[in-house]
Amino acid sequence: MGSFKQNTHETFLGLSESVKEKWADFTQFLKEAWPLLLLLLLILMGIWWYADPPPPRRISIATGSAGGAYEVLGKQYAEFFAKKGVTLELVSTNGAQENINRLVDKKDPVQAAFVQAGVTRPKDISRGIQTLGAIAYDPIWFFYRGQEINSADFEELHQKLKYFKDKKINIGIDGSGTNAQATRILRVTGLEDERDFLRMRGDQAVKALQSGEIDGTFIADGYDSPNVQMLLHDPKIHLVAFKRASAFVKIIPYLHIMDVPEGSFDLPRNFPREDMKLLATTTNLLIDDRMHPAIQFLFLEAARQINGKASFFARRGEFPSFKDSLLPESPVAVHYEKNHYPLLAAYFPFWLAELINRLVIIFLPFCALAYPILRALPGYRTKRMYGKINRLYGNLKEFEQDLLVSYSPAQRDEYLKRLDLIEYQALKIQVSKSIAADYYSLRTSIDFVRNCLNRGVQSYQYEGAVDLDL
Structure with a gap:
């Protein structure tokens, strides 16, 4: 059983890693979902301005x-x-x-x-x-x-x-x-x-x-x-x-x-x-x-x-x-x-109290509208990441089909370059831990195709009889 100091250190270390992970996910979420967030912000500003304009000066x-x-x-x-x-x-x-x-x-x-x-x-x-x-x-x-x-x-x-x-x-x-x-x-x-x-x-x-x-x-x-x-x-x-x-x-x-x-x-x-x-x-x-x-x-x-x-x-x-x-x-x-x-006016200047009051009045109905959308955003981001992974799987499958049809040993370096490009595209994908297994499965599949190309005997050159209905 560790000492109190060690346990405290590990606890704070775990919290720090968790915060960093959540922050990384949040920043990535902002990068990917900013158009939708901008649309929601514009809707909020429109409702705020037209439904409850500021008081005159x-x-x-x-x-x-x-x-x-x-x-x-x-x-x-x-x-x-x-x-x-x-x-x-x-x-x-x-x-x-x-x-x-x-x-x-x-x-x-x-x-x-x-x-x-x-x-x-x-x-x-x-x-x-x-x-x-x-x-x-x-x-x-x-x-x-x-x-x-x-x-x-x-x-x-x-x-x-x-x-x-x-x-x-x-x-x-x-x-x-x-x-x-x-x-x-x-x-x-x-x-x-x-x-x-x-x-x-x-x-x-x-x-x-x-x-x-x-x-x-x-x-x-x-x-x-x-x-x-x-x-x-x-x-x-x-x-x-x-x-x-x-x-x-x-x-x-x-x-x-x-x-x-x-x-x-x-x-x-x-x-x-x-x-x-x-x-x-x-x-x-x-x-x-x-x-x-x-x-x-x-x-x-x-x-x-x-x-x-x-x-x-x-x-x-x-x-x-x-x-x-x-x-x-x-x-x-x-x-x-x-x-x-209003109670706020007793503690804040008039304009600040009025701004807070207007924000609260508009924010409540906005939440009722935006809550379902905001709940769907994490699923939307996950779906987008899966879409990127699946597109690269499709590119990899298409690449292999081309090798089966028209493989040429003289173009092996060109094939490896195309494969490197697919892997580079995979490396550019920012994924959360929840789909990390699918992400690394893609990377493993790319390595598998590369290994096939680097083998002495190529699967893409097999000349024996093959039952295509297998």
């Missing part, structure tokens, strides 16, 4: 007018996308309706947009637009200047009518979210006569209100909007509460009630002076349904990290969600809501 999103929350939010999304290696181009628009129109137009490069719930009805939107869910609350603010009015005055219909008739009130430009929300609220309260209402952009309305050109303005925008913040911190500007907020929510289902505690906007100023209720709609992230799934995941992750934080009106983790989802929900968003962002 640049994408456009429609935001909104200058000074609005969507402009600020768009810049935050652009920073997030830039860290992932994707350029998010912000497209400034005149409001929600233009955002939707650009999404509907399949020739427009815009593939995503911020749009408030309630701006349009689903039947007014053609197919091809999906939602990734709601991402924020957009309160509906009514700011006014001048003497502060008791909020009760805004609850009496005739008092309200009188106030609006005597004042210059802005309800936002046509097609904007502000215009849609203000018009809806005015309509349900019975104020359908809009002849005296002004239609100005948010930033223009803020300047006009502060300068005294107008008396009041609706703004449907986020709390962090520069326009909203400018008015909230102006002591000359007042804010109207919706005391009948519960009634509005019953009549307009997509609206939400926002509770504002006393002094929460400005504690030193004690603004507001008492607890108040506001109405709010939600911002929806709409997309062209042709958007690449990886980019959709990127938008959802941006929404989770940016909009999912606790804010003045939203709880931590409240967004993104399918609040007020009146449009078809993206399957990617539904998957995200249940499973969140």
